[in-house]
Amino acid sequence: xxxxxxxxxxxxxxxxxxxxxxxxxxxxxxxxxxxxxxxxxxxxxxxxxxxxxxxxxxxxxxxxxxxxxxxxxxxxxxxxxxxxxxxxxxxxxxxxxxxxxxxxxxxxxxxxxxxxxxxxxxxxxxxxxxxxxxxxxxxxxxxxxxxxxxxxxxxxxxxxxxxxxxxxxxxxxxxxxxxxxxxxxxxxxxxxxxxxxxxxxxxxxxxxxxxxxxxxxxxxxxxxxxxxxxxxxxxxxxxxxxxxxxxxxxxxxxxxxxxxxxxxxxxxxxxxxxxxxxxx
Amino acid sequence: xxxxxxxxxxxxxxxxxxxxxxxxxxxxxxxxxxxxxxxxxxxxxxxxxxxxxxxxxxxxxxxxxxxxxxxxxxxxxxxxxxxxxxxxxxxxxxxxxxxxxxxxxxxxxxxxxxxxxxxxxxxxxxxxxxxxxxxxxxxxxxxxxxxxxxxxxxxxxxxxxxxxxxxxxxxxxxxxxxxxxxxxxxxxxxxxxxxxxxxxxxxxxxxxxxxxxxxxxxxxxxxxxxxxx
Amino acid sequence: xxxxxxxxxxxxxxxxxxxxxxxxxxxxxxxxxxxxxxxxxxxxxxxxxxxxxxxxxxxxxxxxxxxxxxxxxxxxxxxxxxxxxxxxxxxxxxxxxxxxxxxxxxxxxxxxxxxxxxxxxxxxxxxxxxxxxxxxxxxxxxxxxxxxxxxxxxxxxxxxxxxxxxxxxxxxxxxxxxxxxxxxxxxxxxxxxxxxxxxxxxxxxx
Numbered sequence: 001x002x003x004x005x006x007x008x009x010x011x012x013x014x015x016x017x018x019x020x021x022x023x024x025x026x027x028x029x030x031x032x033x034x035x036x037x038x039x040x041x042x043x044x045x046x047x048x049x050x051x052x053x054x055x056x057x058x059x060x061x062x063x064x065x066x067x068x069x070x071x072x073x074x075x076x077x078x079x080x081x082x083x084x085x086x087x088x089x090x091x092x093x094x095x096x097x098x099x100x101x102x103x104x105x106x107x108x109x110x111x112x113x114x115x116x117x118x119x120x121x122x123x124x125x126x127x128x129x130x131x132x133x134x135x136x137x138x139x140x141x142x143x144x145x146x147x148x149x150x151x152x153x154x155x156x157x158x159x160x161x162x163x164x165x166x167x168x169x170x171x172x173x174x175x176x177x178x179x180x181x182x183x184x185x186x187x188x189x190x191x192x193x194x195x196x197x198x199x200x201x202x203x204x205x206x207x208x209x210x211x212x213x214x215x216x217x218x219x220x221x222x223x224x225x226x227x228x229x230x231x232x233x234x235x236x237x238x239x240x241x242x243x244x245x246x247x248x249x250x251x252x253x254x255x256x257x258x259x260x261x262x263x264x265x266x267x268x269x270x271x272x273x274x275x276x277x278x279x280x
Numbered sequence: 281x282x283x284x285x286x287x288x289x290x291x292x293x294x295x296x297x298x299x300x301x302x303x304x305x306x307x308x309x310x311x312x313x314x315x316x317x318x319x320x321x322x323x324x325x326x327x328x329x330x331x332x333x334x335x336x337x338x339x340x341x342x343x344x345x346x347x348x349x350x351x352x353x354x355x356x357x358x359x360x361x362x363x364x365x366x367x368x369x370x371x372x373x374x375x376x377x378x379x380x381x382x383x384x385x386x387x388x389x390x391x392x393x394x395x396x397x398x399x400x401x402x403x404x405x406x407x408x409x410x411x412x413x414x415x416x417x418x419x420x421x422x423x424x425x426x427x428x429x430x431x432x433x434x435x436x437x438x439x440x441x442x443x444x445x446x447x448x449x450x451x452x453x454x455x456x457x458x459x460x461x462x463x464x465x466x467x468x469x470x471x472x473x474x475x476x477x478x479x480x481x482x483x484x485x486x487x488x489x490x491x492x493x494x495x496x497x498x499x500x501x502x503x504x505x506x507x508x509x
Numbered sequence: 510x511x512x513x514x515x516x517x518x519x520x521x522x523x524x525x526x527x528x529x530x531x532x533x534x535x536x537x538x539x540x541x542x543x544x545x546x547x548x549x550x551x552x553x554x555x556x557x558x559x560x561x562x563x564x565x566x567x568x569x570x571x572x573x574x575x576x577x578x579x580x581x582x583x584x585x586x587x588x589x590x591x592x593x594x595x596x597x598x599x600x601x602x603x604x605x606x607x608x609x610x611x612x613x614x615x616x617x618x619x620x621x622x623x624x625x626x627x628x629x630x631x632x633x634x635x636x637x638x639x640x641x642x643x644x645x646x647x648x649x650x651x652x653x654x655x656x657x658x659x660x661x662x663x664x665x666x667x668x669x670x671x672x673x674x675x676x677x678x679x680x681x682x683x684x685x686x687x688x689x690x691x692x693x694x695x696x697x698x699x700x701x702x703x704x705x706x707x708x709x710x711x712x713x714x715x
Contacts, residue, residue, distance in 0.1 A: 054358075093351050097308050100358070101481060104474050163596045163607050169558070170594035174608040174647060175582035213471075214362065253373065257366040264359030268345070268352040 007232045014239055015139050019132070026131055027203065032242040033138040034199040035219055036235045037145055039227075041192030042220030043234055044149050048158065049185040050092060050165035055099030056193055057216035058083050058106060063194035064201040064211050068124035069115050077194035078187060085186040103217040110209035123208030126201035138199050145192050146231060152188070161185055215256060222263040282389045284506055286399035290462060292502035293402035294476065295483035296409060297451035299494060302484065303427040305444040307345060307353035311337065312455045313477030314364035319459025320379060320468045321368055327460050334456025337364070338449035346441070368470040381465030394464035401461070405454060406499060413495050424492075479505075510534055510685055511555070511655055516564030518550050518709075525550045526709045529564070533655075537677070537686045539700030541693050547709040548689040549591055552657045555687070556588040557581040568655065585654035589661060591689075593644035597633040601643055604632055609650035618646045621679075623672050637664050645673065649680060656680075658688045662695055674699060 018029030038060055046052045059080035066073035090098045113119050152158045161181050164171045168178040201207045210216075220234075223241055227234030245256035252258060294312070301309040315337055319330045341360055345353035382393040413420055425433045426443055434440050459473065466472075483502050487494040511533045518526040526547045531538075542548050553559040555566055557578035565574045573581050578588075596604050601624055602615065609615045619628055622642045627635045632643060641664050648656055661677075662670050677686065677699055690696050696703065705713040 096351070097310070097354055100310070101478055104478055108475055159599070159603060159607060162599060166596035166598050167594055170596060170647075172558075172578040173556070173582065173588055173590070173594055174651060175579045176607075177577070177579045218358075218362075253369045254366065257362050257369070261359050261363035261366060264355055264362060265344070268348060268356035268359060 004232070007236055011232055011235050014236075015142070019135060019139075023131065026135055028242065028246055030131065030135050030138055030203045031200070032239045033135070033142060034196045034203060035223070035242055036238040037138065037142050037199070038193055038196035038216075039220040039223040039234050039238045040142070040145050040149065040231060041189045041196065043224055043229070043231060044153075044192070045185060045189035046224065047229065048149075048153055048161055048165065049182065049189075051088060051186075052092075052096045052221070053084065053099045053189075054096040054221060055084070055087075055101075055103030055217050056189075056220050057103045057212045058099065059190040059193040060197035060200070060216055061103075061106065061110070061207075061211035062197070064126070064197035064207040065110070065113065065124065067198045067201050068126035068207040071127050074194075074198050077198065078191045080194050081183070081187045081190040084190055085183060088182065088186070100214075100217060103212055104214070107209055107212035110212050113209075121209065123206060123210075126205050126207050128205030129202045131203070134199065134202055138203075141195060141199070142235070145195075149188075149231070214260070215254075218260050218264070221267070222260050225263045225267045282386065283391065283395075285503070286391070286395060288499065288503040288506040289399045289402045289406070290395075290458060291480055291483055291506060292499040293405045294455060294458065294480035295487060295502060296406065296495065296498055297454055298477075298480050298484040299487055299498070300447050301451050302488070304423065304447045305342070305353075306350045306430065307341075307357055307448075308350070308481070309341065309448070309451070310354060310358040310477070311341060311361040311364065312452070312480070313473035313475075314361040314368075314470075315452050315455045315473070316459035316476050317463075317468065317470060317473035318364055318368060319456040319461075320463030320466075320472070321372060321377070322456070323379060323460035323464065324377070327457070330456045330460035331453040334453035335449045337456070338452030339445065341452065342441075342445045342448045365470045372470075376467045376469050378467050379464050392465045394461040398458050398461035402458065410495065510569055511687075512567040513551075513555065514565045514567070516551070516554055516561045516566065518547070518554060518559065519562045524709055526554070526561070529706075529709070529711055531704060531711060533685060533687065533702070535685050536701035537681050537688060537699055539693070539696035539703045540687060540689045540706055541691065541696055541703065542689075542706040543691065546706045548706055549659050551706070552588060552659050552687065552689060556586055556657055558588070582651060582653075586657065587648045587651040587653035587655070588657040589644045589648035589659060591659040591663065593640045595632045595640060595643050595647065598631060600629050600631055601635065601639075602628045604643055605646050605650050608647040609652075614652075615650065618650050621676055622646045623669065638666060638669055641665055642669060642673070645676070649676075649684070653684060656684055656686045658686060660689055660691075662690065670695070 014029070015033070018026050038056065042053060042056045059077070062080045062083060063074065063077035066076060084099065087098045087102060088095055111121050115124070118124055160176055161184070163176060164178040164181045171178050197211070219241065223237035224234045226237030226240055241256055241259055244259060248255040298309065298312065301307055315334050318333060322330050322333055337360065341357055345356045348356060383390060384393045384396070385391070386396060422438050422443070425438060426440055430440055463472070483498065483505050486505070487498045487501050490497050513529055513531050516526055516529045517524070529551060540548050540551070550559060554561050557573065557576055557580070560575060565572055567573065568584055568586060571584065573584065596607070601619065605615045605619055606612065609618065619625055622645060624639065624642055624646060627639050632640060635643070645658070645661060648658070661673055665673060674695070681699060688696060688700065693703065704711055
């Protein structure tokens with residue numbers, strides 16, 4: 001109980017404090033914030049719908065690219081749902097790996113995306129927005145996403161979503177059509193991931209093929225593993241990964257991958273995937 | 281056409297390793313990409329250490345993922361993949377390295393010697409496996425039983441853990457060796473192996489659709505995919 | 510109410526049901542037969558979880574042969590599976606509430622089926638017998654016009670068999686039911702009609 005309160009206070013401090021600090025710290029905090037939104041989107045898909053995506057960089061990266069190519073394209077970003085959702089035909093156990101493989105494939109493909117003579121390996125320039133403004137928007141979106149997910153999760157509608165997660169056949173047996181609930185869940189998750197991608201592009205003013213790399217694909221999984229699958233701790237986990245990576249990468253190249261390796265290996269011993277009912 | 285054929289041989293053998301890992305060891309071994317890359321880096325020192333390193337990683341994977349279900353074992357292999365990649369990044373600070381190669385002429389076609397060697401080793405591997413598949417009925421039956429149901433196989437006295445260990449060790453050793461040879465003449469980086477692994481995974485996935493005939497059809501499928509792409 | 514017309518089902522070359530024809534106007538129909546006789550397949554075809562190889566199914570004059578299960582539920586046909594299909598990570602209360610859609614009726618059904626002591630436990634934490642009762646509760650919480658019960662007494666102890674029998678007898682006046690079982694002894698105590706199914710065919714009835 002006390003630990004939960006302490007975590008929530010720490011998260012609030014991490015949200016508010018950087019707004020009053022120097023530009024570099026604000027940039028770092030903004031980066032962590034967008035990735036926290038990204039993690040929250042992933043957590044909703046995994047916890048409430050039972051689909052653990054290892055390719056969540058797909059909606060994240062595609063939206064960032066769309067925003068960089070033309071800011072008006074950001075209104076198409078919820079359609080990234082239809083890039084990730086079709087992979088659900090592989091079933092819950094194979095979906096994580098299918099999504100990971102697809103995100104790696106997009107990573108290689110992104111090196112060849114050229115538009116009006118720009119892009120390729122160098123990527124695209126994105127519209128850059130004032131850091132203070134983007135920080136405020138990011139904080140607002142993080143709080144609103146947490147509230148939205150909490151509201152949906154605790155509603156009767158959210159109960160139906162969890163029922164579909166647990167057993168689709170049982171859901172059909174009580175008159176629930178699983179498809180709209182699955183699509184809805186994916187849409188919410190992908191839309192939030194898309195928003196995170198757009199914010200990420202806006203903060204750095206640039207997007208490159210690296211946005212589809214395993215760094216982003218696996219980030220929410222790792223942050224959620226550190227946070228033990230709870231929303232507030234996972235937000236803290238996001239901050240931990242970003243801060244450790246930024247501060248230690250000059251000494252150990254791309255240090256975040258060391259955290260990833262440890263988190264993945266530990267997660268394989270502790271976590272369950274493809275959340276669904278026990279098999280009878 | 282000749283180089284296409286040799287590439288198809290290599291990808292067929294890599295896909296066979298992926299398929300065996302999936303069907304026998306019950307793991308989609310995502311560390312194959314990093315093992316392949318490590319083979320390239322290790323070839324800077326000596327080609328002979330590549331199968332040893334690969335075998336060691338395969339054994340580590342087997343020991344680490346004992347009694348895990350398929351999903352967890354695959355996540356574990358992904359963790360190993362990232363760990364290998366990071367280790368390569370730390371040890372070889374230079375981002376991109378150009379590996380040496382030797383050129384030779386095969387019936388008038390200019391080929392990289394190491395690639396030719398890789399394809400010959402792949403061909404040998406495929407032939408040996410097919411011989412095992414077709415000529416030893418009881419071993420083949422054991423393999424089939426393990427593929428069908430691990431728990432039942434154990435109940436009827438088949439040493440499943442030994443079979444899984446053999447598959448993982450041999451497939452990882454093979455991937456590392458082929459990586460050491462096939463990456464010759466290329467500029468390598470720690471992430472280069474992902475594409476090769478995905479390509480092999482793609483061929484293995486198509487072959488898997490054919491169930492019992494998968495092992496026999498893997499070479500034609502590989503050839504078809506290489507030709508299309 | 511229910512009409513099954515020349516329904517056959519094949520799985521590959523294995524014929525599971527052959528030209529099954531019967532009708533049920535109201536009351537409780539007991540279908541008995543050995544393992545593999547086709548009882549479960551028949552119920553799954555009626556409820557929409559399997560499609561027949563040929564034949565048709567009508568409910569209240571409407572053909573339901575190729576309708577999706579959730580649509581058939583809305584027409585008033587509910588099924589309780591032999592191997593329970595429940596929501597393992599939700600509590601017993603949440604499971605029944607999803608089907609009932611109202612709290613008062615949820616409480617009533619749970620009380621009648623002896624589930625009050627496990628109401629706020631997750632389905633994966635309760636015994637197999639209680640899971641069976643939960644499955645029944647969910648089926649009847651839908652307020653169906655026709656309930657399809659596949660081996661409702663299997664895995665139940667004597668006490669719970671009595672609870673279920675009482676419950677079914679009480680509901681039998683309002684809801685038509687098709688109940689399958691291996692043996693006739695229990696079925697005869699509640700069923701108004703009986704059918705024997707053997708090798709996928711209806712061979713006898715009373």
